[in-house]
Amino acid sequence: MNTDKPPYLGFGLGLRPQHYQEILSGSPAVDWFEVISENYMIPGGQPLAILDQIRERYPVVMHGVSLSIASTAPMDKDYLTALKTLADRVGPKWISDHLCWTGVHGVNLHDLLPIPYTEEALDHVVDRVGQVQDFLGRRLTLENVSSYVTFGQSEMTEWEFVSEVARRADCWLLFDVNNVYVSAFNHGFSTDDFLHGVPRDRIVQFHVAGHSHEESHIIDTHDHPVCPEVWDFYRETVAHFGPVSTMIERDDNIPPLAELVEELDVARKIAHEVQDSAQRTAAE
Amino acid sequence: MTSLKELQESFQAGILAGDDAILGQVKDSAREERTVLFGVYRNAYVARLAEILGNDYELTHTYLGDAGFARLVKAYIGANPSDQRNARWFGRHLPAFARTTAPFANHLEVGEIATLEKALADAFDGPDAAPLMIETLAALAAEDWPRLTFQPNPTAIRLTFTTNAADIWSALKDETAPPKPTHLPEPQAVAVWRQDFMARFRPLSPEEAMMWDEAAKGVRFGVLCEMVATFAGEDEAELRAATYLKGWVDTGMLAGCQVEPG
Numbered sequence: 001m002n003t004d005k006p007p008y009l010g011f012g013l014g015l016r017p018q019h020y021q022e023i024l025s026g027s028p029a030v031d032w033f034e035v036i037s038e039n040y041m042i043p044g045g046q047p048l049a050i051l052d053q054i055r056e057r058y059p060v061v062m063h064g065v066s067l068s069i070a071s072t073a074p075m076d077k078d079y080l081t082a083l084k085t086l087a088d089r090v091g092p093k094w095i096s097d098h099l100c101w102t103g104v105h106g107v108n109l110h111d112l113l114p115i116p117y118t119e120e121a122l123d124h125v126v127d128r129v130g131q132v133q134d135f136l137g138r139r140l141t142l143e144n145v146s147s148y149v150t151f152g153q154s155e156m157t158e159w160e161f162v163s164e165v166a167r168r169a170d171c172w173l174l175f176d177v178n179n180v181y182v183s184a185f186n187h188g189f190s191t192d193d194f195l196h197g198v199p200r201d202r203i204v205q206f207h208v209a210g211h212s213h214e215e216s217h218i219i220d221t222h223d224h225p226v227c228p229e230v231w232d233f234y235r236e237t238v239a240h241f242g243p244v245s246t247m248i249e250r251d252d253n254i255p256p257l258a259e260l261v262e263e264l265d266v267a268r269k270i271a272h273e274v275q276d277s278a279q280r281t282a283a284e
Numbered sequence: 285m286t287s288l289k290e291l292q293e294s295f296q297a298g299i300l301a302g303d304d305a306i307l308g309q310v311k312d313s314a315r316e317e318r319t320v321l322f323g324v325y326r327n328a329y330v331a332r333l334a335e336i337l338g339n340d341y342e343l344t345h346t347y348l349g350d351a352g353f354a355r356l357v358k359a360y361i362g363a364n365p366s367d368q369r370n371a372r373w374f375g376r377h378l379p380a381f382a383r384t385t386a387p388f389a390n391h392l393e394v395g396e397i398a399t400l401e402k403a404l405a406d407a408f409d410g411p412d413a414a415p416l417m418i419e420t421l422a423a424l425a426a427e428d429w430p431r432l433t434f435q436p437n438p439t440a441i442r443l444t445f446t447t448n449a450a451d452i453w454s455a456l457k458d459e460t461a462p463p464k465p466t467h468l469p470e471p472q473a474v475a476v477w478r479q480d481f482m483a484r485f486r487p488l489s490p491e492e493a494m495m496w497d498e499a500a501k502g503v504r505f506g507v508l509c510e511m512v513a514t515f516a517g518e519d520e521a522e523l524r525a526a527t528y529l530k531g532w533v534d535t536g537m538l539a540g541c542q543v544e545p546g
Contacts, residue, residue, distance in 0.1 A: 038371065043409060044411045046409075046481035048412075049412075066369040068369075071292065101292060104289070104296055105296070106367050109366070110371055113295060116291060120285075148322070148325065150310065151311070152309055153285050153286065153291075186313060216313075216316035217313065
Protein backbone atom coordinates (compact mmCIF):
# COMPACT_ATOMS: atom_id res chain seq x y z
CA MET A 1 0.00 0.00 0.00
CA ASN A 2 1.20 3.51 -0.80
CA THR A 3 1.58 5.26 2.57
CA ASP A 4 3.60 8.29 1.42
CA LYS A 5 2.13 11.55 2.64
CA PRO A 6 0.56 13.33 -0.36
CA PRO A 7 2.45 16.38 -1.63
CA TYR A 8 1.59 19.99 -0.85
CA LEU A 9 -0.23 21.27 -3.94
CA GLY A 10 -0.92 24.91 -3.11
CA PHE A 11 -4.31 26.48 -3.81
CA GLY A 12 -7.00 24.68 -5.79
CA LEU A 13 -10.61 24.80 -6.90
CA GLY A 14 -13.35 22.27 -7.48
CA LEU A 15 -13.63 21.39 -11.16
CA ARG A 16 -17.11 22.39 -12.34
CA PRO A 17 -18.52 21.95 -15.88
CA GLN A 18 -19.37 25.67 -16.08
CA HIS A 19 -15.63 26.41 -16.13
CA TYR A 20 -14.35 23.66 -18.44
CA GLN A 21 -13.71 25.83 -21.49
CA GLU A 22 -12.24 28.72 -19.55
CA ILE A 23 -9.80 26.39 -17.82
CA LEU A 24 -8.74 24.70 -21.03
CA SER A 25 -8.49 27.86 -23.12
CA GLY A 26 -6.79 29.99 -20.49
CA SER A 27 -4.35 29.40 -17.70
CA PRO A 28 -6.25 30.37 -14.56
CA ALA A 29 -4.14 30.90 -11.47
CA VAL A 30 -5.25 27.64 -9.91
CA ASP A 31 -2.61 25.18 -8.71
CA TRP A 32 -4.76 22.06 -8.76
CA PHE A 33 -8.32 20.79 -9.13
CA GLU A 34 -10.54 18.62 -7.01
CA VAL A 35 -13.13 16.57 -8.88
CA ILE A 36 -16.28 15.01 -7.48
CA SER A 37 -15.55 11.34 -8.10
CA GLU A 38 -19.15 10.34 -8.78
CA ASN A 39 -19.51 12.95 -11.55
CA TYR A 40 -16.95 11.03 -13.57
CA MET A 41 -18.13 7.51 -12.76
CA ILE A 42 -19.82 7.42 -16.15
CA PRO A 43 -19.18 5.35 -19.27
CA GLY A 44 -17.63 8.06 -21.47
CA GLY A 45 -18.26 11.27 -23.40
CA GLN A 46 -17.15 14.84 -22.93
CA PRO A 47 -16.84 15.01 -19.12
CA LEU A 48 -14.24 12.22 -19.01
CA ALA A 49 -12.47 13.53 -22.10
CA ILE A 50 -12.17 16.96 -20.49
CA LEU A 51 -11.00 15.45 -17.23
CA ASP A 52 -8.26 13.66 -19.22
CA GLN A 53 -7.13 17.04 -20.58
CA ILE A 54 -7.28 18.76 -17.19
CA ARG A 55 -5.21 16.07 -15.53
CA GLU A 56 -2.50 16.52 -18.15
CA ARG A 57 -2.17 20.16 -17.11
CA TYR A 58 -2.96 20.20 -13.40
CA PRO A 59 -2.62 17.91 -10.39
CA VAL A 60 -6.02 16.42 -9.64
CA VAL A 61 -7.48 14.95 -6.45
CA MET A 62 -10.66 12.90 -6.26
CA HIS A 63 -13.35 13.75 -3.74
CA GLY A 64 -16.29 11.38 -3.31
CA VAL A 65 -19.67 11.96 -1.73
CA SER A 66 -21.13 8.47 -1.40
CA LEU A 67 -18.53 6.07 -0.07
CA SER A 68 -20.72 5.93 3.04
CA ILE A 69 -17.82 4.77 5.14
CA ALA A 70 -19.82 4.79 8.40
CA SER A 71 -22.88 2.99 7.05
CA THR A 72 -23.86 -0.32 8.59
CA ALA A 73 -24.92 -1.50 5.12
CA PRO A 74 -22.49 -3.91 3.43
CA MET A 75 -19.62 -2.34 1.51
CA ASP A 76 -20.67 -1.62 -2.07
CA LYS A 77 -18.09 -3.48 -4.16
CA ASP A 78 -19.43 -2.07 -7.42
CA TYR A 79 -18.93 1.45 -6.13
CA LEU A 80 -15.41 0.68 -4.93
CA THR A 81 -14.56 -0.91 -8.26
CA ALA A 82 -15.83 2.16 -10.13
CA LEU A 83 -13.83 4.39 -7.77
CA LYS A 84 -10.67 2.39 -8.39
CA THR A 85 -11.23 2.36 -12.14
CA LEU A 86 -11.58 6.15 -12.13
CA ALA A 87 -8.49 6.52 -9.94
CA ASP A 88 -6.51 4.35 -12.36
CA ARG A 89 -7.53 6.72 -15.17
CA VAL A 90 -7.09 10.01 -13.33
CA GLY A 91 -4.04 9.31 -11.18
CA PRO A 92 -5.25 11.51 -8.30
CA LYS A 93 -2.78 12.81 -5.74
CA TRP A 94 -5.18 11.47 -3.13
CA ILE A 95 -8.74 10.16 -2.80
CA SER A 96 -11.05 11.64 -0.22
CA ASP A 97 -14.59 11.18 1.02
CA HIS A 98 -16.54 12.10 4.12
CA LEU A 99 -16.60 10.73 7.63
CA CYS A 100 -20.32 10.03 7.48
CA TRP A 101 -22.90 7.62 6.11
CA THR A 102 -25.34 8.16 3.26
CA GLY A 103 -27.96 5.41 3.67
CA VAL A 104 -28.80 1.83 4.62
CA HIS A 105 -30.89 -0.99 3.12
CA GLY A 106 -29.89 -0.14 -0.44
CA VAL A 107 -31.08 3.47 -0.16
CA ASN A 108 -28.85 6.46 -0.78
CA LEU A 109 -30.08 9.69 0.78
CA HIS A 110 -27.52 11.81 -1.11
CA ASP A 111 -26.56 13.57 2.10
CA LEU A 112 -23.63 13.45 4.51
CA LEU A 113 -25.29 12.03 7.59
CA PRO A 114 -23.85 12.29 11.10
CA ILE A 115 -22.34 9.50 13.18
CA PRO A 116 -22.82 8.99 16.93
CA TYR A 117 -19.36 9.33 18.46
CA THR A 118 -19.32 5.96 20.19
CA GLU A 119 -16.76 3.17 20.55
CA GLU A 120 -19.06 0.96 18.48
CA ALA A 121 -19.12 3.46 15.60
CA LEU A 122 -15.37 3.96 15.91
CA ASP A 123 -14.67 0.22 15.61
CA HIS A 124 -17.04 0.02 12.67
CA VAL A 125 -15.52 2.95 10.77
CA VAL A 126 -11.93 1.87 11.43
CA ASP A 127 -12.71 -1.60 10.08
CA ARG A 128 -14.36 -0.17 6.96
CA VAL A 129 -11.56 2.31 6.26
CA GLY A 130 -9.16 -0.63 6.42
CA GLN A 131 -11.22 -2.54 3.87
CA VAL A 132 -11.36 0.44 1.51
CA GLN A 133 -7.64 1.15 1.82
CA ASP A 134 -6.80 -2.50 1.15
CA PHE A 135 -9.03 -2.44 -1.92
CA LEU A 136 -7.65 0.83 -3.29
CA GLY A 137 -4.06 0.03 -2.35
CA ARG A 138 -3.62 3.48 -0.89
CA ARG A 139 -4.56 5.51 2.15
CA LEU A 140 -7.93 7.16 2.13
CA THR A 141 -8.45 10.80 3.16
CA LEU A 142 -11.51 11.49 5.31
CA GLU A 143 -13.26 14.82 5.80
CA ASN A 144 -15.14 16.04 8.85
CA VAL A 145 -18.71 16.96 7.86
CA SER A 146 -21.07 19.73 8.89
CA SER A 147 -23.78 18.36 11.14
CA TYR A 148 -27.06 19.63 12.50
CA VAL A 149 -27.85 17.16 15.26
CA THR A 150 -25.87 15.42 17.98
CA PHE A 151 -26.73 12.06 19.50
CA GLY A 152 -27.52 11.42 23.13
CA GLN A 153 -25.41 8.26 23.06
CA SER A 154 -22.17 9.95 21.92
CA GLU A 155 -19.28 9.09 24.23
CA MET A 156 -16.60 11.42 22.88
CA THR A 157 -16.18 14.69 21.02
CA GLU A 158 -16.12 14.86 17.24
CA TRP A 159 -12.41 15.74 17.20
CA GLU A 160 -11.61 12.80 19.47
CA PHE A 161 -13.56 10.53 17.13
CA VAL A 162 -11.91 11.94 13.99
CA SER A 163 -8.45 11.65 15.54
CA GLU A 164 -9.00 8.06 16.64
CA VAL A 165 -10.24 7.08 13.19
CA ALA A 166 -7.10 8.59 11.64
CA ARG A 167 -4.78 6.95 14.18
CA ARG A 168 -6.34 3.50 14.26
CA ALA A 169 -7.25 3.22 10.56
CA ASP A 170 -4.00 4.91 9.51
CA CYS A 171 -5.71 7.27 7.08
CA TRP A 172 -5.30 10.95 6.15
CA LEU A 173 -7.63 13.77 7.10
CA LEU A 174 -9.21 16.55 5.09
CA PHE A 175 -9.81 19.39 7.54
CA ASP A 176 -12.88 21.25 6.35
CA VAL A 177 -12.53 24.68 7.92
CA ASN A 178 -16.10 25.68 7.15
CA ASN A 179 -17.52 22.41 8.47
CA VAL A 180 -15.72 22.86 11.79
CA TYR A 181 -17.08 26.41 11.97
CA VAL A 182 -20.62 25.28 11.10
CA SER A 183 -20.68 22.33 13.53
CA ALA A 184 -19.09 24.40 16.29
CA PHE A 185 -21.86 26.97 15.94
CA ASN A 186 -24.61 24.35 15.67
CA HIS A 187 -23.44 22.30 18.64
CA GLY A 188 -21.85 24.96 20.78
CA PHE A 189 -18.27 23.75 20.86
CA SER A 190 -15.13 25.79 20.36
CA THR A 191 -13.48 25.79 16.94
CA ASP A 192 -10.14 26.01 18.75
CA ASP A 193 -10.84 22.81 20.65
CA PHE A 194 -11.42 21.03 17.35
CA LEU A 195 -8.40 22.68 15.74
CA HIS A 196 -6.08 21.66 18.55
CA GLY A 197 -7.74 18.29 19.00
CA VAL A 198 -6.82 16.68 15.67
CA PRO A 199 -3.37 15.36 14.71
CA ARG A 200 -1.34 17.77 12.60
CA ASP A 201 0.61 15.03 10.81
CA ARG A 202 -2.57 13.51 9.36
CA ILE A 203 -3.93 16.62 7.64
CA VAL A 204 -3.41 16.68 3.87
CA GLN A 205 -6.06 19.12 2.67
CA PHE A 206 -8.19 22.06 3.75
CA HIS A 207 -11.63 22.88 2.41
CA VAL A 208 -12.97 26.41 2.70
CA ALA A 209 -16.56 27.23 1.69
CA GLY A 210 -19.56 29.46 2.18
CA HIS A 211 -22.67 28.58 4.15
CA SER A 212 -26.19 29.79 4.96
CA HIS A 213 -26.84 31.30 8.37
CA GLU A 214 -30.33 30.51 9.69
CA GLU A 215 -29.85 32.40 12.99
CA SER A 216 -30.35 29.39 15.28
CA HIS A 217 -28.19 27.13 13.11
CA ILE A 218 -25.94 27.22 10.05
CA ILE A 219 -26.43 25.05 6.97
CA ASP A 220 -23.45 24.02 4.90
CA THR A 221 -24.73 25.03 1.46
CA HIS A 222 -21.58 25.89 -0.51
CA ASP A 223 -23.60 28.50 -2.38
CA HIS A 224 -22.04 31.70 -1.03
CA PRO A 225 -18.60 33.26 -0.93
CA VAL A 226 -16.57 32.39 2.17
CA CYS A 227 -17.62 34.66 5.04
CA PRO A 228 -15.18 36.75 7.13
CA GLU A 229 -15.60 34.53 10.20
CA VAL A 230 -14.55 31.44 8.25
CA TRP A 231 -11.59 33.34 6.78
CA ASP A 232 -10.58 34.28 10.33
CA PHE A 233 -10.76 30.62 11.33
CA TYR A 234 -8.80 29.68 8.19
CA ARG A 235 -6.09 32.07 9.33
CA GLU A 236 -5.94 30.30 12.70
CA THR A 237 -5.98 26.93 10.96
CA VAL A 238 -3.04 27.79 8.71
CA ALA A 239 -1.15 29.22 11.67
CA HIS A 240 -1.69 25.98 13.56
CA PHE A 241 -1.08 23.40 10.84
CA GLY A 242 1.29 25.26 8.51
CA PRO A 243 1.00 25.04 4.71
CA VAL A 244 -1.65 22.54 3.66
CA SER A 245 -3.21 22.18 0.20
CA THR A 246 -6.22 24.48 0.26
CA MET A 247 -9.30 24.35 -1.90
CA ILE A 248 -12.45 26.47 -2.16
CA GLU A 249 -15.65 24.52 -2.56
CA ARG A 250 -18.54 26.02 -4.48
CA ASP A 251 -21.36 23.70 -5.52
CA ASP A 252 -24.29 26.03 -6.08
CA ASN A 253 -24.76 29.58 -7.41
CA ILE A 254 -21.50 28.93 -9.18
CA PRO A 255 -19.92 32.26 -10.18
CA PRO A 256 -17.57 32.93 -13.11
CA LEU A 257 -14.18 31.29 -12.72
CA ALA A 258 -12.46 34.67 -12.26
CA GLU A 259 -14.51 35.30 -9.14
CA LEU A 260 -13.43 32.01 -7.58
CA VAL A 261 -9.82 32.64 -8.56
CA GLU A 262 -10.09 35.99 -6.74
CA GLU A 263 -11.49 34.22 -3.70
CA LEU A 264 -8.66 31.72 -3.90
CA ASP A 265 -6.27 34.68 -3.82
CA VAL A 266 -7.73 35.61 -0.45
CA ALA A 267 -6.69 32.19 0.84
CA ARG A 268 -3.24 32.62 -0.71
CA LYS A 269 -2.85 36.04 0.86
CA ILE A 270 -3.87 34.80 4.30
CA ALA A 271 -1.54 31.81 4.08
CA HIS A 272 1.37 34.02 3.01
CA GLU A 273 0.69 36.53 5.78
CA VAL A 274 0.63 33.74 8.34
CA GLN A 275 3.85 32.30 6.93
CA ASP A 276 5.59 35.71 6.89
CA SER A 277 4.50 36.38 10.43
CA ALA A 278 5.78 32.98 11.56
CA GLN A 279 9.14 33.61 9.86
CA ARG A 280 9.45 37.03 11.49
CA THR A 281 8.66 35.52 14.87
CA ALA A 282 11.26 32.80 14.31
CA ALA A 283 13.87 35.40 13.29
CA GLU A 284 13.31 37.54 16.37
CA MET B 285 -27.93 1.47 23.96
CA THR B 286 -29.41 1.56 20.47
CA SER B 287 -27.00 -0.10 18.06
CA LEU B 288 -25.43 1.88 15.24
CA LYS B 289 -27.45 -0.18 12.78
CA GLU B 290 -30.73 0.56 14.55
CA LEU B 291 -29.83 4.22 14.88
CA GLN B 292 -29.15 4.53 11.16
CA GLU B 293 -32.38 2.72 10.30
CA SER B 294 -34.30 5.07 12.56
CA PHE B 295 -32.51 8.13 11.12
CA GLN B 296 -33.31 7.03 7.59
CA ALA B 297 -36.96 6.35 8.46
CA GLY B 298 -37.07 9.83 9.95
CA ILE B 299 -36.03 11.28 6.61
CA LEU B 300 -37.89 8.98 4.21
CA ALA B 301 -41.09 8.31 6.10
CA GLY B 302 -41.29 11.23 8.51
CA ASP B 303 -40.96 8.78 11.40
CA ASP B 304 -40.24 10.76 14.61
CA ALA B 305 -38.68 7.92 16.63
CA ILE B 306 -35.22 9.28 15.82
CA LEU B 307 -36.02 12.46 17.74
CA GLY B 308 -35.61 10.43 20.92
CA GLN B 309 -31.97 9.84 20.00
CA VAL B 310 -30.89 13.36 19.05
CA LYS B 311 -30.55 16.44 21.23
CA ASP B 312 -31.77 20.01 21.19
CA SER B 313 -28.97 22.52 20.72
CA ALA B 314 -28.55 25.58 22.92
CA ARG B 315 -30.33 27.65 20.27
CA GLU B 316 -32.74 25.29 18.56
CA GLU B 317 -35.09 22.37 19.06
CA ARG B 318 -34.21 18.98 17.66
CA THR B 319 -37.28 18.89 15.39
CA VAL B 320 -35.97 21.91 13.52
CA LEU B 321 -32.42 20.59 13.45
CA PHE B 322 -33.44 17.15 12.21
CA GLY B 323 -35.70 18.95 9.76
CA VAL B 324 -32.56 20.20 8.00
CA TYR B 325 -31.93 16.61 6.89
CA ARG B 326 -35.57 16.06 5.93
CA ASN B 327 -35.69 19.22 3.86
CA ALA B 328 -32.31 18.65 2.27
CA TYR B 329 -33.30 15.18 1.08
CA VAL B 330 -36.28 16.38 -0.93
CA ALA B 331 -34.57 19.57 -2.08
CA ARG B 332 -31.48 17.76 -3.29
CA LEU B 333 -33.37 15.11 -5.23
CA ALA B 334 -35.66 17.75 -6.72
CA GLU B 335 -32.59 19.69 -7.84
CA ILE B 336 -31.11 16.56 -9.43
CA LEU B 337 -34.35 15.92 -11.34
CA GLY B 338 -34.60 19.57 -12.35
CA ASN B 339 -31.12 19.39 -13.87
CA ASP B 340 -31.80 16.08 -15.61
CA TYR B 341 -35.24 17.02 -16.95
CA GLU B 342 -34.87 20.71 -17.66
CA LEU B 343 -37.27 20.84 -20.62
CA THR B 344 -39.83 18.56 -18.98
CA HIS B 345 -39.73 21.17 -16.20
CA THR B 346 -40.17 24.01 -18.68
CA TYR B 347 -43.08 22.20 -20.33
CA LEU B 348 -44.92 21.43 -17.10
CA GLY B 349 -44.09 24.72 -15.40
CA ASP B 350 -42.87 24.98 -11.81
CA ALA B 351 -46.04 23.74 -10.13
CA GLY B 352 -46.61 20.82 -12.51
CA PHE B 353 -42.99 19.71 -12.39
CA ALA B 354 -42.96 19.99 -8.60
CA ARG B 355 -45.97 17.64 -8.49
CA LEU B 356 -44.21 15.14 -10.74
CA VAL B 357 -40.97 15.38 -8.76
CA LYS B 358 -42.70 15.00 -5.40
CA ALA B 359 -44.60 11.93 -6.58
CA TYR B 360 -41.46 10.41 -8.11
CA ILE B 361 -39.30 11.01 -5.04
CA GLY B 362 -42.00 9.51 -2.82
CA ALA B 363 -42.26 6.40 -4.99
CA ASN B 364 -38.54 5.97 -5.76
CA PRO B 365 -36.12 6.37 -2.86
CA SER B 366 -32.70 6.60 -4.47
CA ASP B 367 -30.92 3.27 -4.70
CA GLN B 368 -27.92 4.75 -6.51
CA ARG B 369 -24.59 5.95 -5.12
CA ASN B 370 -24.35 8.24 -8.11
CA ALA B 371 -27.03 10.95 -8.29
CA ARG B 372 -26.62 10.79 -12.07
CA TRP B 373 -28.88 7.74 -12.18
CA PHE B 374 -31.50 8.73 -9.60
CA GLY B 375 -33.95 10.02 -12.21
CA ARG B 376 -33.63 7.13 -14.62
CA HIS B 377 -37.14 5.83 -13.92
CA LEU B 378 -38.84 9.21 -14.27
CA PRO B 379 -39.94 8.79 -17.91
CA ALA B 380 -41.57 5.43 -17.18
CA PHE B 381 -43.07 6.87 -14.00
CA ALA B 382 -44.59 9.79 -15.92
CA ARG B 383 -45.93 7.47 -18.62
CA THR B 384 -47.65 5.17 -16.14
CA THR B 385 -48.70 7.32 -13.19
CA ALA B 386 -51.80 9.49 -13.08
CA PRO B 387 -52.32 12.35 -13.72
CA PHE B 388 -49.15 12.55 -15.86
CA ALA B 389 -50.05 9.37 -17.76
CA ASN B 390 -53.10 11.20 -19.11
CA HIS B 391 -50.72 13.50 -20.96
CA LEU B 392 -48.59 11.05 -22.92
CA GLU B 393 -46.34 13.77 -24.29
CA VAL B 394 -44.97 14.45 -20.77
CA GLY B 395 -43.49 10.97 -20.42
CA GLU B 396 -42.22 11.11 -24.00
CA ILE B 397 -40.49 14.48 -23.54
CA ALA B 398 -38.85 13.04 -20.43
CA THR B 399 -37.92 9.90 -22.40
CA LEU B 400 -36.17 12.03 -25.00
CA GLU B 401 -34.33 14.05 -22.33
CA LYS B 402 -33.15 10.88 -20.63
CA ALA B 403 -31.99 9.35 -23.92
CA LEU B 404 -30.03 12.50 -24.78
CA ALA B 405 -28.42 12.51 -21.32
CA ASP B 406 -27.57 8.82 -21.65
CA ALA B 407 -26.05 9.41 -25.08
CA PHE B 408 -24.08 12.40 -23.77
CA ASP B 409 -22.02 10.37 -21.31
CA GLY B 410 -22.49 6.93 -22.86
CA PRO B 411 -19.59 4.69 -23.92
CA ASP B 412 -16.94 6.06 -26.26
CA ALA B 413 -16.39 4.52 -29.69
CA ALA B 414 -14.56 5.63 -32.81
CA PRO B 415 -17.05 6.22 -35.61
CA LEU B 416 -17.15 4.11 -38.77
CA MET B 417 -15.52 6.21 -41.48
CA ILE B 418 -16.75 6.47 -45.04
CA GLU B 419 -13.22 5.58 -46.21
CA THR B 420 -13.57 2.18 -44.56
CA LEU B 421 -16.67 1.46 -46.63
CA ALA B 422 -15.12 2.91 -49.80
CA ALA B 423 -12.24 0.47 -49.52
CA LEU B 424 -14.51 -2.59 -49.55
CA ALA B 425 -14.67 -4.82 -52.61
CA ALA B 426 -18.06 -4.77 -54.37
CA GLU B 427 -18.55 -8.50 -53.78
CA ASP B 428 -18.16 -8.02 -50.00
CA TRP B 429 -21.06 -5.60 -49.64
CA PRO B 430 -23.88 -8.16 -49.43
CA ARG B 431 -22.12 -9.82 -46.46
CA LEU B 432 -21.48 -6.56 -44.62
CA THR B 433 -22.85 -6.12 -41.09
CA PHE B 434 -22.75 -3.01 -38.91
CA GLN B 435 -22.27 -2.03 -35.25
CA PRO B 436 -24.33 0.92 -34.08
CA ASN B 437 -22.59 3.59 -32.07
CA PRO B 438 -22.85 2.28 -28.48
CA THR B 439 -24.70 5.43 -27.45
CA ALA B 440 -27.44 4.90 -30.06
CA ILE B 441 -30.97 4.57 -28.66
CA ARG B 442 -34.10 3.96 -30.73
CA LEU B 443 -37.31 5.48 -29.45
CA THR B 444 -40.88 5.41 -30.70
CA PHE B 445 -43.21 8.26 -29.86
CA THR B 446 -46.98 8.30 -30.06
CA THR B 447 -47.14 12.08 -29.63
CA ASN B 448 -45.38 15.11 -31.09
CA ALA B 449 -43.04 15.12 -28.05
CA ALA B 450 -39.97 15.55 -30.28
CA ASP B 451 -41.41 18.73 -31.83
CA ILE B 452 -42.39 20.01 -28.41
CA TRP B 453 -38.87 19.31 -27.12
CA SER B 454 -37.29 21.14 -30.08
CA ALA B 455 -39.50 24.21 -29.57
CA LEU B 456 -38.71 24.29 -25.85
CA LYS B 457 -35.01 23.93 -26.60
CA ASP B 458 -35.24 26.88 -29.01
CA GLU B 459 -37.15 28.81 -26.34
CA THR B 460 -40.16 29.20 -28.64
CA ALA B 461 -43.78 28.38 -27.90
CA PRO B 462 -44.25 24.62 -28.14
CA PRO B 463 -46.94 23.19 -30.43
CA LYS B 464 -50.08 21.83 -28.80
CA PRO B 465 -49.67 18.20 -27.78
CA THR B 466 -51.17 15.84 -30.32
CA HIS B 467 -51.48 12.12 -30.69
CA LEU B 468 -49.77 11.16 -33.97
CA PRO B 469 -51.75 9.12 -36.53
CA GLU B 470 -48.71 6.81 -36.86
CA PRO B 471 -45.97 6.23 -34.25
CA GLN B 472 -42.83 8.29 -34.88
CA ALA B 473 -39.44 6.55 -34.88
CA VAL B 474 -36.59 8.58 -33.40
CA ALA B 475 -32.88 7.83 -33.15
CA VAL B 476 -30.74 9.34 -30.37
CA TRP B 477 -26.94 9.10 -30.34
CA ARG B 478 -23.76 11.05 -29.68
CA GLN B 479 -21.63 12.43 -32.48
CA ASP B 480 -18.26 13.61 -31.18
CA PHE B 481 -19.35 15.19 -27.89
CA MET B 482 -22.83 16.24 -28.99
CA ALA B 483 -25.93 14.25 -28.09
CA ARG B 484 -28.33 14.40 -31.04
CA PHE B 485 -31.61 13.00 -32.21
CA ARG B 486 -33.63 12.89 -35.40
CA PRO B 487 -36.84 11.32 -36.59
CA LEU B 488 -36.50 8.33 -38.91
CA SER B 489 -38.92 7.47 -41.68
CA PRO B 490 -40.69 4.13 -41.15
CA GLU B 491 -38.49 2.58 -43.82
CA GLU B 492 -35.24 3.93 -42.40
CA ALA B 493 -36.30 2.90 -38.88
CA MET B 494 -36.98 -0.63 -40.11
CA MET B 495 -33.58 -0.82 -41.79
CA TRP B 496 -31.80 0.65 -38.76
CA ASP B 497 -33.46 -1.79 -36.37
CA GLU B 498 -32.51 -4.76 -38.56
CA ALA B 499 -28.96 -3.46 -39.10
CA ALA B 500 -28.59 -3.07 -35.34
CA LYS B 501 -29.47 -6.76 -34.98
CA GLY B 502 -26.57 -7.67 -37.28
CA VAL B 503 -28.56 -8.34 -40.46
CA ARG B 504 -26.32 -8.25 -43.56
CA PHE B 505 -26.47 -5.38 -46.01
CA GLY B 506 -27.62 -7.67 -48.82
CA VAL B 507 -30.60 -8.77 -46.74
CA LEU B 508 -31.22 -5.17 -45.61
CA CYS B 509 -31.55 -4.16 -49.26
CA GLU B 510 -34.08 -6.94 -49.81
CA MET B 511 -36.04 -5.81 -46.76
CA VAL B 512 -36.05 -2.22 -48.01
CA ALA B 513 -37.30 -3.47 -51.38
CA THR B 514 -40.09 -5.38 -49.66
CA PHE B 515 -40.94 -2.43 -47.43
CA ALA B 516 -41.48 0.27 -50.04
CA GLY B 517 -40.91 -1.19 -53.48
CA GLU B 518 -37.98 -2.59 -55.45
CA ASP B 519 -37.49 0.57 -57.46
CA GLU B 520 -34.11 1.98 -56.39
CA ALA B 521 -34.22 -0.06 -53.17
CA GLU B 522 -30.45 -0.46 -53.08
CA LEU B 523 -29.99 3.26 -53.63
CA ARG B 524 -32.39 4.01 -50.77
CA ALA B 525 -30.55 1.59 -48.49
CA ALA B 526 -27.17 3.06 -49.47
CA THR B 527 -28.49 6.58 -48.84
CA TYR B 528 -29.64 5.67 -45.36
CA LEU B 529 -26.32 4.00 -44.69
CA LYS B 530 -24.36 7.04 -45.86
CA GLY B 531 -26.47 9.25 -43.59
CA TRP B 532 -25.65 7.04 -40.60
CA VAL B 533 -21.94 7.08 -41.41
CA ASP B 534 -21.87 10.84 -42.04
CA THR B 535 -23.40 11.56 -38.65
CA GLY B 536 -21.51 9.01 -36.56
CA MET B 537 -24.40 6.65 -35.90
CA LEU B 538 -22.24 3.61 -36.65
CA ALA B 539 -19.13 2.43 -34.86
CA GLY B 540 -17.97 -0.37 -37.14
CA CYS B 541 -18.64 -2.93 -39.83
CA GLN B 542 -17.32 -6.27 -40.90
CA VAL B 543 -17.64 -8.65 -43.80
CA GLU B 544 -19.21 -11.89 -42.60
CA PRO B 545 -17.81 -15.15 -43.97
CA GLY B 546 -19.69 -17.11 -46.59
